[in-house]
Every structure is written in C-alpha cells, then in structure tokens.
Amino acid sequence: MTEEASKPIRRRPGGRAARVRQAVLAATMEVLAEKGVARLGIAEVAARAGVNETTVYRRWGNREKLVLDAMLTWSNESIPVPDTGAVRTDFAAFARALAEYLATPTGRAVARAASLGPDDPELAGAWQTFWQSRLDQVGVIVGRAVERGELPADTDTALALELLCSPLQTRSLLGHRPIEPDLPERLADTLLDGLRTGADDRPPGSQGGGPV
Numbered sequence: 001m002t003e004e005a006s007k008p009i010r011r012r013p014g015g016r017a018a019r020v021r022q023a024v025l026a027a028t029m030e031v032l033a034e035k036g037v038a039r040l041g042i043a044e045v046a047a048r049a050g051v052n053e054t055t056v057y058r059r060w061g062n063r064e065k066l067v068l069d070a071m072l073t074w075s076n077e078s079i080p081v082p083d084t085g086a087v088r089t090d091f092a093a094f095a096r097a098l099a100e101y102l103a104t105p106t107g108r109a110v111a112r113a114a115s116l117g118p119d120d121p122e123l124a125g126a127w128q129t130f131w132q133s134r135l136d137q138v139g140v141i142v143g144r145a146v147e148r149g150e151l152p153a154d155t156d157t158a159l160a161l162e163l164l165c166s167p168l169q170t171r172s173l174l175g176h177r178p179i180e181p182d183l184p185e186r187l188a189d190t191l192l193d194g195l196r197t198g199a200d201d202r203p204p205g206s207q208g209g210g211p212v
Contacts, residue, residue: 095184
C-alpha cells in the first residue's frame, strides 16, 4: 500500500447529508408557501428535493417534525435575533428583519398559514412548538434588557414581542397599509414607552426590577 493510499479520506465539511437536508428543507418551504401546511405531503417534498421518500422519513420521521425543522431553520436564518447592546435597537432590528421577511412571497405565505392554523392536531402541535421555540429564542432580547436595567424584571416577554410583531403581520396579511421604512423604529419606541409607563404606574415595590 502506498503512502498516499494509506492516508485517511478527508470528507469536506457539509457534505452530501448537509446538501440533502438543505434541499429538503427548501422544498418544504416551497410547498408550504404554495399549498399551506394542511396540504403539504412528504412525497411532493421529496420529489422537489430530488431525493427518495425513505430519505425524508429516515431523517425526520414524519411530516410534523419536517415542517417544524423547516420553519425553525428558515426563521433563524431569515429573522435572526439581534444583539446591538440596547433594547431599542434590538427591537427595531428584529422588527426590520421581520418586515423584510414578510415582504417575500414565502414570508407572506407562511404568515398566512400560521394565522389560519391547521385542523390536524399533530400539525397544530408542531406550530405550537415552533412559536414557543421562537419565543424562547427572541425572548433573550427582553432578558438582556432586564439585566441592563432597561426594562422591569416582571416584563411580560410574550406580550412585548406580540405587540412588536403584530402590526407588521397585520399590514402584510391584510395589505390595507404599507410597512413604511421607519415603522420598525416607531414600533420599538411605542413599545418601550408603553412598557416603561406601565412600570412607572405600578404601586411602589411591585416591579421587582432595577431602574429603567
């Protein structure tokens, strides 16, 4: 055996398995955007990705896990959680990324599918897991703000993020008003004014947090 032949085979990082995963998740998002979650089938996803159905089942097990993985991966890449050092700019940056996502056909379609919700209990569970996972990820914005003394310790994280995101989702889905370029900053300011005013209006000793 030659010295060259005895060398271990070095596989390039992100080889075939990574390419297959990327292709399947991209195909899942395509079908989701075109047909909605209720009509998404693994056979069609596999065909679009250029892989066998067995490959999809072997890796993800079922449709619910596939949808969940695709949604979380797509959201993490398209709407990353910012860390600018200040809660206002974190809120504004996240809102801007969401607005840009909702301006894409896939973003609008996914938001529409999420607003309707699937009738299938198992798919509904996947959606719930997705929303909770994203809340846990994005909630660090509020957690960091509390540690810095920018927000009170009892700030309702879920409510704060709903108030930040809902106007963008409403405008995107209903289309009755455009998303102006400065809207993310205005939403961040309005949200912070409300959170801080609410903290100031509470009885003394009820906040439990540092100075705002």
